[in-house]
Amino acid sequence: MKLSLVVPCYNEEQNVSLFYEKVKEDFSKVKFDYEIVFINDGSSDNTIDELKKLCKDKKKKIKVIDFSRNFGKEAAMYAGLKNASGDYVTIIDADLQQDPKLVLDMVKFLDENDDYDCVAAYQEERIEGKVLSFFKNSFYKLINKMSDTTFVRGASDFRTCRRRMVEAIISMEEYFRFSKGIFAWVGFKTYFIPYVAHERASGSSSWSFWKLFKYAIDGIIAFSTVPLRISTIVGLLSSVLSIIYLIVVIVQKLVFSIAIPGYATIVVLILLLGGLQLFSLGILGEYVARTYVETKKRPIYIAKEIISYEK
Ligand code: UDP
Numbered sequence: 218m219k220l221s222l223v224v225p226c227y228n229e230e231q232n233v234s235l236f237y238e239k240v241k242e243d244f245s246k247v248k249f250d251y252e253i254v255f256i257n258d259g260s261s262d263n264t265i266d267e268l269k270k271l272c273k274d275k276k277k278k279i280k281v282i283d284f285s286r287n288f289g290k291e292a293a294m295y296a297g298l299k300n301a302s303g304d305y306v307t308i309i310d311a312d313l314q315q316d317p318k319l320v321l322d323m324v325k326f327l328d329e330n331d332d333y334d335c336v337a338a339y340q341e342e343r344i345e346g347k348v349l350s351f352f353k354n355s356f357y358k359l360i361n362k363m364s365d366t367t368f369v370r371g372a373s374d375f376r377t378c379r380r381r382m383v384e385a386i387i388s389m390e391e392y393f394r395f396s397k398g399i400f401a402w403v404g405f406k407t408y409f410i411p412y413v414a415h416e417r418a419s420g421s422s423s424w425s426f427w428k429l430f431k432y433a434i435d436g437i438i439a440f441s442t443v444p445l446r447i448s449t450i451v452g453l454l455s456s457v458l459s460i461i462y463l464i465v466v467i468v469q470k471l472v473f474s475i476a477i478p479g480y481a482t483i484v485v486l487i488l489l490l491g492g493l494q495l496f497s498l499g500i501l502g503e504y505v506a507r508t509y510v511e512t513k514k515r516p517i518y519i520a521k522e523i524i525s526y527e528k
């Protein structure tokens with residue numbers, strides 16, 4: 218098997234057959250063997266029935282992994298990579314925002330360039346609001362400062378990897394998966410090609426601002442321990458400042474005999490330090506909570522059923 222397409226699907230009943238037809242059309246001329254691995258990520262609509270319909274097409278190699286509930290796109294991608302058997306594996310969305318035609322370019326590139334192990338598509342221009350764009354820029358600046366892993370802005374999960382890179386990715390069995398970081402962390406030479414995302418064929422994106430924000434926090438915590446150091450630094454700074462202030466107060470009192478009006482200062486300091494303490498406790502808590510969940514070693518996904526083609 219030369220190529221596997223890994224396609225996470227969450228509430229994509231309108232899109233899966235469109236996607237499938239598009240792949241069939243774009244791949245009609247290829248000479249190599251390929252399979253499509255669909256993951257139904259606990260959709261609440263009829264995605265699974267649509268996928269089962271596709272499986273009836275015995276001429277094509279289709280695998281369906283049906284999750285017992287919604288585990289998220291990260292888990293779906295992991296399941297797909299685990300169950301893909303191609304020498305090259307492509308991760309692509311089911312909503313036709315990413316053009317299957319581009320996969321052919323990716324495959325061609327890997328065929329011609331032995332020294333590269335991955336071709337990733339990135340969006341040069343995104344049609345999105347200024348506010349969102351600002352937050353995304355800040356996120357990339359922040360995480361690249363905090364982490365040893367380099368994060369490329371605009372790089373998507375839409376990529377084709379060679380088998381050895383796929384093996385490296387599935388060897389990372391962490392529960393809190395942040396694929397942008399995982400792809401970079403495993404190393405391997407990656408080539409970036411620009412692409413323009415199309416409008417969603419049908420349905421709506423499952424990403425809200427809040428979900429993106431939480432995802433960003435997850436990314437920072439998964440790939441950096443710098444936030445843990447913030448409390449050390451802030452603690453040190455406030456200790457130094459309070460010692461300076463102490464000296465000032467003593468000098469004021471003893472040398473200049475100035476009466477020290479304390480009420481406001483005390484209230485402000487109590488609130489400030491209390492806030493800082495809670496904040497750093499919170500950061501600590503984020504890491505402890507993740508450690509707690511990771512130590513349980515729960516599976517990343519649970520498949521209710523795996524439908525495979527006959528070999
Ligand atoms: N997806 C998934 N599980 C989820 C959310 C999304 O498998 O919990 C899939 C979804 O079906 C689609 C892909 O991940 O194929 C990208 O999702 P979406 O289009 O919502 O994200 P966007 O394109 O806006 O980044």
Ligand code: MG
Pocket residue numbers: 310312314417422
């Ligand atoms: Mg999409």
